[in-house]
Amino acid sequence: MLQRISYETLQRAAIYGAALSVSGCFLLYYQIQRNLASGPYFTEAVAAVRANKEACALLGEPVRVLALRLGDKGNRVTTEQAQVFIPVRGSKSKGQIRSYASVRNGKWELDKVVLELKNRPEKSINILDTHGLN
Structure with a gap:
């Protein structure tokens, strides 16, 4: 049987997922800047x-x-x-x-x-x- 996941658990997963996505975007932006600046x-x-x-x-x-x-x-x-x-x-x-x-x-x-x-x-x-x- 499938077990229900609480609203709080879903909310926490969404917040952590968003934080990781934003952090990844900033890291990628910084890496591109660094690669251009090293040329x-x-x-x-x-x-x-x-x-x-x-x-x-x-x-x-x-x-x-x-x-x-x-x-x-x-x-x-x-x-x-x-x-x-x-x-x-x-x-x-x-x-x-x-x-x-x-x-x-x-x-x-x-x-x-x-x-x-x-x-x-x-x-x-x-x-x-x-x-x-x-």
Whole structure:
């Protein structure tokens, strides 16, 4: 014979199931952010901005990287190309690094890195442009 399960037991199971589902979603979101942030198209772009004196002067030291917004439609990574918008903040301003990279000879190489400032949208700094537009 089947035994009835109490309402309280079902309620507890639903709450625990929901908590596990939400925790899994947060873990997946964090893991995707971490994987994107470990790519050379991300790390080399951030290093290039930190090495640029004009960018550091406008942002203010120290230049910190903020969490990637995975919902930003500008963030795209395929097996051949990457376009990542990296939010950054300094002591004077904040903005975003636009990093464009592609795979050449089996290795990721930056094509273009641009810093855009939030408080001065007309002022964008070309940090790197391998197509001669810098």
